[in-house]
Amino acid sequence: MDRMEAFIRGMPKTDLHMHLEGSLEPEVLIRLGERNKRRLRWKTAQELRAAYEFQDLQSFLDLYYEGCQVLVEEADFYEMTRAYLRAAHAENVIRAEVFLGPQSFTDKGVAIAAVLDSTLEAMDDARAEDGISCGLIVSAQRHRTEQDALDLLEQVRPWFGRILGIGMGGAEKGNPPSKFRRFFRACRREGLRITIHAGEEGPASYVREAVELLGVDRVDHGVACVDDPELMREMAELDIPLTVCPISNLRLKGVPSLSAHPLKKLMDAGLHVTVNSDDPSYFRGYVSDNLVECQRALGLTAEEIVSLVRNGFIAAFIAPAERRAALARLDTYVSGFDWGR
Ligand SMILES: [Zn+2]
Numbered sequence: 417m418d419r420m421e422a423f424i425r426g427m428p429k430t431d432l433h434m435h436l437e438g439s440l441e442p443e444v445l446i447r448l449g450e451r452n453k454r455r456l457r458w459k460t461a462q463e464l465r466a467a468y469e470f471q472d473l474q475s476f477l478d479l480y481y482e483g484c485q486v487l488v489e490e491a492d493f494y495e496m497t498r499a500y501l502r503a504a505h506a507e508n509v510i511r512a513e514v515f516l517g518p519q520s521f522t523d524k525g526v527a528i529a530a531v532l533d534s535t536l537e538a539m540d541d542a543r544a545e546d547g548i549s550c551g552l553i554v555s556a557q558r559h560r561t562e563q564d565a566l567d568l569l570e571q572v573r574p575w576f577g578r579i580l581g582i583g584m585g586g587a588e589k590g591n592p593p594s595k596f597r598r599f600f601r602a603c604r605r606e607g608l609r610i611t612i613h614a615g616e617e618g619p620a621s622y623v624r625e626a627v628e629l630l631g632v633d634r635v636d637h638g639v640a641c642v643d644d645p646e647l648m649r650e651m652a653e654l655d656i657p658l659t660v661c662p663i664s665n666l667r668l669k670g671v672p673s674l675s676a677h678p679l680k681k682l683m684d685a686g687l688h689v690t691v692n693s694d695d696p697s698y699f700r701g702y703v704s705d706n707l708v709e710c711q712r713a714l715g716l717t718a719e720e721i722v723s724l725v726r727n728g729f730i731a732a733f734i735a736p737a738e739r740r741a742a743l744a745r746l747d748t749y750v751s752g753f754d755w756g757r
Pocket residue numbers: 433434435585613636694
C-alpha cells in the first residue's frame with residue numbers, strides 16, 4: 417500500500433449513502449437463504465459473486481430485490497446491520513447514515529417492527545461496542561405509487577423520533593421526484609429530513625425537481641447535474657450536498673471508467689460533493705475503496721481528498737458539537753500523518 421492509500425484508509429470518515437440491503441456479502445446472503453428456506457437462483461457464494469456483473473440500474477435492482485428475500489427474521493436484520501457497521505468501523509468510518517427500505521419486507525409479511533427495531537438495536541450495539549456514530553434513513557421505493565410511500569410514512573410514525581429522516585431509491589427513469597411531491601411535503605410536515613436519489617440514471621431535470629420541487633436536504637448521486645451548468649451554479653449557491661458513489665456508477669455503467677467520472681468536475685464547480693459506498697458488497701467497494709480508486713483515476717490531491725471527507729462531516733445529519741469534534745479529529749489526523757518524506 418502506498419502512502420496516499422494508507423492516508424485515505426486511515427482517515428476518519430463518513431458514509432452517508434449506503435443501503436444495508438446492499439451490504440450483504442455473498443456468503444451471508446447464501447447462509448441466510450438456507451436458514452430461512454428461501455429458494456434463490458444461486459446455490460453458492462461463488463455463483464452469486466459471478467452474478468454481480470450488472471448492465472444497468474435495473475439489472476442490479478433485480479438481483480438486489482431477490483437478495484432481500486433472505487431477510488425474514490429480526491435476527492437477520494440485526495446481523496446484517498451489525499456486520500456492515502463492523503466493516504465500516506474497521507475502515508475508519510466514524511459516522512454512518514444508512515438506508516433501509518422496509519417495503520421489500522413488509523410486502524412479504526414481515527412486520528415493520530421486526531425490521532426497524534432489530535436494525536436500530538444493532539446500531540445501538542455498534543455505538544456502544546465500537547463507538548461508531550450512526551443513524552437510519554428509512555427509504556421508500558419510487559417504482560411504487562405515491563400512496564404506497566404515504567402508507568409507509570404512517571407505518572414508520574412510531575419511530576419518527578429514532579430515525580434521521582426519509583429517503584427514496586429504486587428504478588429512477590420514469591419515476592421522477594415530482595411523482596412524490598405530496599409524500600415529501602408530508603415528510604416535511606412531520607419535521608423529517610428528506611433525501612432522494614436523483615440524477616443517477618435519470619436526467620439533470622430530475623435533480624432540478626429534487627432541489628426545487630421537493631427542497632431536499634441532500635441529493636443522493638446527483639451526478640447528472642453536470643449536464644446543466646445553470647443547475648450546478650444554483651446547487652453550489654444553495655450548498656446542497658451530493659452523496660456521490662463513484663464505484664456504483666462504474667458498476668452500473670453510468671460511466672465507462674472512473675477516469676471519466678464527473679466527480680472532479682462537480683468539485684471544481686464548487687458543489688458540496690461527498691463520496692460514499694452505496695451497495696458495498698454488490699459493487700465491491702466500501703467508502704475507502706471509492707476514495708482510493710477515485711484518487712488514482714482522477715489524480716486527486718491529498719487536499720482534494722481531505723475536502724471530500726470534510727464535506728461528509730458537514731453534510732452529515734449530526735449535532736454541531738459532534739460535527740466540530742469530528743472535524744477536529746480529521747484535522748489532527750491530517751496534520752499528524754507521516755508521509756515518509
Ligand atoms: Zn443508493
